[in-house]
Amino acid sequence: MTPAARVAAAIEILDRILAGSPAEPALIGWARASRYAGSGDRAAVRDLVFGALRRRDSLAALGGGLSGRALMLGLIRAEGSDPDTVFSGEGHAPLPLSGTERAGGVTLSEAERISDLPDWLWPDWVASLGADALPLAHAMRERAPVWLRVNPRRGGVVEARAALSRDGVETEADDHPNALRVISGERRINGSAAYRDGLVELQDLSPQLACVALPLSKGALVLDYCAGGGGKSLALAAREDVQITAHDADPGRMADLPERARRAGVRVDLARPGQPGSGYDLVVADVPCSGSGTWRRSPDAKWRLDRAGLDALIATQAGILAEVAPVVRPGGHLAYMTCSLLEAENAGQIDRFLSVQPEYTETQRRFWTPINGSDGFFLSLLRRNGSD
Ligand SMILES: C[S@@+](CC[C@H](N)C(=O)[O-])C[C@H]1O[C@@H](n2cnc3c(N)ncnc32)[C@H](O)[C@@H]1O
Incomplete structure (x- = not known):
């Protein structure tokens, strides 16, 4: 052509x-x-x-x-x-x-011209991001870098880079262990031996950093409540010998997870929808969200989101927090995650949760954006009061 x-x-x-x-x-x-x-x-x-x-x-x-x-x-x-x-x-x-x-x-409108964001969202965007609002809106107009996570169960960073290079994928190592930034050949990743053999997984930098920030000890019982394709389950299982259960309201979303886990050399058990079990040391709630932190990768989503859709997501997130609060054991942790840049889905959601769940205390709050990480990503780590 x-x-x-x-x-x-x-x-x-x-x-x-x-x-x-x-x-x-x-x-x-x-x-x-x-x-x-x-x-x-x-x-x-x-x-x-x-x-x-x-x-x-x-x-x-x-x-x-x-x-x-x-x-x-x-x-x-x-x-x-x-x-x-x-x-x-x-x-x-x-x-x-x-x-x-x-x-x-x-x-x-001025907002549309300068920000390339929907008009209705601009006030929320500014209220959420303050002085970073415009630089982040501009960042969303650029192409996102591709990141890989090296799976230590299958090999090290040096081995992974060499294997990828043999298949035409050039990478550079990052300060963060196991994270590789793809420099060229990104369209060859899926066909590469390193990917097929589970030595690398496609995962953006910020969720990798969020998974590294979670408390994990050998043998811990972990629930990935909104597992979807299982990116967080696989990252956690690669990090430590833990017992992971993956759950999703839509089990079809987890269809590829057993095969991905096999490739990665880890075990992930699947729970039936609505039957996640209880008494977990760590529950990850990587909730459905606007995806506003990932709009460089899926730019049509930014134009499809509307106020009613955002309000519905916020209600779903609050519902999920209420569902998972009781399944964490006393002394255990709940990790709330979104790939959103909007305050209402992040800090606002957690502040509301803490106001109705006095048994929980926030121990860590992290926020990555294309300015300091890669995609926008929010993590709140909450501890359920009680003995360890
Ligand atoms: C952001 S995605 C998860 C991505 C996944 N953790 C990963 O790393 O690949 C959110 C998931 O939450 C699921 N979900 C939506 N409502 C839910 C609910 N009430 N309970 C459990 N999962 C839900 C969706 O089906 C979707 O797969």
Whole structure:
């Protein structure tokens, strides 16, 4: 595909997303219908679509409207390129620009233009992040780095880097043990021997740091209450010989966990929904959230979130905290986690919990953002009063 044909494909996909489709199905649908597109084309089109979604409103302003065509026009203008070389109508290129498009430009609210965040969210964003609000909004317009976690059950950092390099994935070690930042070849990770053999897992830096911060002793009983794909279970099981039970309200989310655990050389037991057991030394509640800390990776989610959706998430989080509070043994810990940057899902949620659960005391609160970590991530570690 020519560069202009890739832009035409991105326009088509963006139009589907703007009409309400989530980004991934829209990309997959296009790829299936476009057998002529090679892996390089698919990757380039994906980059165009995600790049446009990260800066949707500022590009819409530059391109003169909220459509796939306008977003791509805005992107080309933002890069300082000549749109006529792309919008030529030749071959599979997008049709030439109309007079209106040439003269285009629309008025957006200041928040939308400067932050590329939904208007309704901006006041909450500023209240949550203070002086970091604008730098973090801008950070969300950039591509996120890819991080790997080395699994010490399968080998060390040096071994992992060498194995990845043999398969074309270059990494650099971080100050944080077991964390590797991917420098190049990220699309080769899934096919690499290191990944297949469980020597590395894809996990962002901030959740890795959160898992390292949790109290774990040999033989401890651990419950991962919102286990999903099991990223936290696997990180904790790799760290220490503990007995981990994974639970999720939607057990289908854990379908791949037994195979991932086998690959990683660890054991994770699965609990039935609503039957998590009790008496745990540590309960991890990695609750469903807005994902606002990860919007660099899933930029369409930032435009899909609305006030009602956020309020529903906050209610779910409070419900989960109430559900897990009794299953921690006295003297044990509850680790509340979100990948959100919003105060209402983080400190606000914990302050409310502590006001109704006097048996709990907060012992640690950590907050990572793209400024000091990688994705936005919140951890509150709470101890249930009682004897150890
Ligand atoms: C943020 S995701 C978990 C990600 C996972 N811990 C990981 O590291 O890959 C949140 C999960 O909570 C689950 N969930 C939602 N409501 C729940 C509830 N009331 N009880 C338990 N799990 C719930 C969702 O199905 C989802 O899998």
